[in-house]
Amino acid sequence: MKIIVTNQEDLEALVKTSVVQSLDQYYKQKSRTEKQSTNLSVKEAAQLVKVSELTIRNYIKKGLIKADRIGNRIIINREKFEDSIKEVKSLKYRR
Structure with a gap:
């Protein structure tokens, strides 16, 4: 495990990008499953x-x-x- 020392702005940017990527993956997966008809x-x-x-x-x-x-x-x-x-x-x- 690595310990990274960073300032508040860098931490906010890192969290923001990871959340955006996670949400993009979630909605892409959700749209694929919705396209399949019942x-x-x-x-x-x-x-x-x-x-x-x-x-x-x-x-x-x-x-x-x-x-x-x-x-x-x-x-x-x-x-x-x-x-x-x-x-x-x-x-x-x-x-």
Whole structure:
């Protein structure tokens, strides 16, 4: 541990810059998480787990992934999707 002797102005400037940097990082991270929508389309879900859209549709038909149909569109809740994908992966290796 180092002990630094400094005057009041330098200390204020140091604290101010560190607070500004911390706040910038916080708001950048917050904006990234807000950009993620809570619902996914079949295409977005397929891109997220790097499988084909047909695979996602088959999992929906089998009931492995919970989805809602609004007209012709299929909407998948992101949180439920992530939970169900964990279950699908564990079922894949079970014999």
